[in-house]
Amino acid sequence: MRLLFGLMMLTPLLFAHDLVHRVSHAECIAVSFSYADQSDFSYQSYELYAPGETIPYQVGRTDKMSSLCFLPTKQGVWTLKAFGEDGHGATVEITVDDQLALGGYDRPLFEKFQKVFVGLALIFALFGGLYFYKKRRGE
Amino acid sequence: MHIPDGFLSPITYLPATAVAAGLIFLALKRAELDADKIAGVAAVSAFSFVAMLFAVPMPGGTSVHLGGVGLMAVLFGPWTAFGALSLVLLVQALLFGEGGITAYGVHVIAIAFAGSVSAYTVYRFVKRFSESAALFAAGWFGLVIPAVIVAFVLGIQPLIAHDAGGKPLFFPFGLEVTLPSIMIPHLIAGFAEGAVTLMMVRFLQRYFKGVFDAV
Numbered sequence: 001m002r003l004l005f006g007l008m009m010l011t012p013l014l015f016a017h018d019l020v021h022r023v024s025h026a027e028c029i030a031v032s033f034s035y036a037d038q039s040d041f042s043y044q045s046y047e048l049y050a051p052g053e054t055i056p057y058q059v060g061r062t063d064k065m066s067s068l069c070f071l072p073t074k075q076g077v078w079t080l081k082a083f084g085e086d087g088h089g090a091t092v093e094i095t096v097d098d099q100l101a102l103g104g105y106d107r108p109l110f111e112k113f114q115k116v117f118v119g120l121a122l123i124f125a126l127f128g129g130l131y132f133y134k135k136r137r138g139e
Numbered sequence: 140m141h142i143p144d145g146f147l148s149p150i151t152y153l154p155a156t157a158v159a160a161g162l163i164f165l166a167l168k169r170a171e172l173d174a175d176k177i178a179g180v181a182a183v184s185a186f187s188f189v190a191m192l193f194a195v196p197m198p199g200g201t202s203v204h205l206g207g208v209g210l211m212a213v214l215f216g217p218w219t220a221f222g223a224l225s226l227v228l229l230v231q232a233l234l235f236g237e238g239g240i241t242a243y244g245v246h247v248i249a250i251a252f253a254g255s256v257s258a259y260t261v262y263r264f265v266k267r268f269s270e271s272a273a274l275f276a277a278g279w280f281g282l283v284i285p286a287v288i289v290a291f292v293l294g295i296q297p298l299i300a301h302d303a304g305g306k307p308l309f310f311p312f313g314l315e316v317t318l319p320s321i322m323i324p325h326l327i328a329g330f331a332e333g334a335v336t337l338m339m340v341r342f343l344q345r346y347f348k349g350v351f352d353a354v
Contacts, residue, residue, distance in 0.1 A: 115235050116192060120185050122230055127181035134174040 028069040029094060029102050033062060033082055036110060041066040044084050051076025051096075072096040140204065140289050140325070141191075141231070141246065144239030146310040148300030151292060156244030162252050163225055170218040179347070183211050184223045186339075191231065197324040205328070208254035209262070209281030209336045213274060214343070217259040224251035249288035257284040271337060278336025279329035286325035290317040 033041035041062055048058040048070055062068050062082070072078060080092045090108075097103035147155075172180065187207035194202035211220035228246045231237035238246050258281035265273035294314030297307035 116189055119188050119192070119230055119235060122234070123185050123188055123227065124181055126226060126230075127177050127184065130172075131174055131177040134172075134177065 026071060028071045030067055030069045031080060031092065032067040034066055041084060044082060046080060046082040049079040050074060051078060072100050140286055141238030142242035142289060142293065144241050146293065147242055147245060148296060148309045150299055152241045152244055155248055159244035159247035162247065166218050166222040170222045171216065172219050176215065180215055180219060180223050183207060183214060184227050187211060187224060188227045188230065192237065201321050201324060203324040203328045205332050205335060206250060206282055208250060209258035209277035209332065210339050212255040212259040212281060213262050213277050213340060217255040220255040221251045224255060245292055249285040253288055254281045254285040257281065274337040274340050275333035278333035282332040283325050283329045286321050290321035293317045
C-alpha cells in the first residue's frame with residue numbers, strides 16, 4: 001500500500017517535461033525585408049534585442065515571405081539585426097510605445113531620400129526639356 | 140512654412156489661385172531665360188527643392204526650413220526666380236504632398252512672388268553700401284517676408300471662415316497665435332538663410348563664373 005501511495009505521489013513528475021501549447025490571436029510587430037531590387041530575403045537569420053539588453057530576446061530565420069514577427073514585452077527601442085548569407089545585412093531600430101504597439105522605426109536610407117531623388121530628377125528633366133525647347137527656337 | 144490642404148477657406152485659396160495664375164502668366168512673358176542660363180536655374184532650383192524638404196519642427200506646431208529664395212532672386216532676377224520657385228512648389232505639392240494643392244496659390248504669392256521681389260529689391264538697395272550685406276539681407280528677407288504672409292493668411296482664417304456660432308471652419312488659430320509661432324522661428328532662421336545666400340553666391344561667383352554671371 002505504501003509502495004502504491006509512493007508511486008502515485010510521483011506521477012506528476014511524469015508530466016514535468018510534457019510540452020504544452022496555447023494558440024491565440026495576438027497583435028505582433030511584423031517586419032518584412034527585401035533587397036532594393038525587390039528580391040526576397042527569405043530564410044535568412046536574425047537576432048532581436050529588447051531595449052538595453054545584450055542577450056537576444058529572439059533569434060530565428062525570416063519566413064518564406066522574408067518576414068518575421070515578435071511580441072514586444074517592454075517599451076523602448078528594440079534592435080533587429082538581420083544577416084544575409086551573401087554578407088548583406090541590416091540593423092533596424094523599432095520603437096515600441098507604452099501600449100506595446102509600434103511607435104516608429106528607422107526608415108531605410110533609400111526610402112528616406114527617395115523623395116529627394118525623384119524630385120531632383122523631375123526638376124532637372126523639366127529644365128532639360130525647357131533647354132531643348134529654347135535651343136530649337138534659337139533663344 | 141508650407142500650408143497643408145484643409146487649412147485655408149475657399150474664399151482665400153480661390154482668389155489666391157487666380158492671382159497666382161496671373162502672376163505665372165506674367166512671368167512667362169517677363170522672365171529673361173535664355174538657353175545658356177537654364178543649367179544654372181535648374182541647379183539652384185534643385186538646391187531650393189532640397190532645402191525646402193528639410194523642415195525642422197519648432198515649438199508651437201510649426202516648422203522652419205531654408206528656401207533659397209533670396210539666392211535665386213539675386214542670381215537670376217525676380218521674374219526668373221518667381222517662375223522657377225513656382226515650378227519647385229508645384230512639384231512639391233503635386234507629387235510629394237509638401238504643401239496642399241489648394242494652398243498652392245498662396246505659396247506662389249507668398250514664397251515665390253513676395254519672397255523673390257522683396258529679396259531682389261532689398262538686394263538692389265543695400266548693394267549700394269555693401270554687397271555682402273546686400274546678399275545677406277536678400278536671404279533674410281527672402282525667408283521672412285513669405286513667413287509673414289503665411290502667418291497672416293493662416294491667422295485671418297477664423298475671422299473670415301466661421302459658422303454662425305463663431306466656430307472656425309478651417310484653420311482655428313488667430314493672428315495672436317500664428318504671428319509669434321511662425322514669425323519667431325523664421326526671424327532667427329533668416330540669419331541662416333542670409334549666411335547661406337552670401338556663401339553660395341560667393342562660391343558660385345568664384346567657381347562657376349561662366350554659368351552664374353548675373354551677379
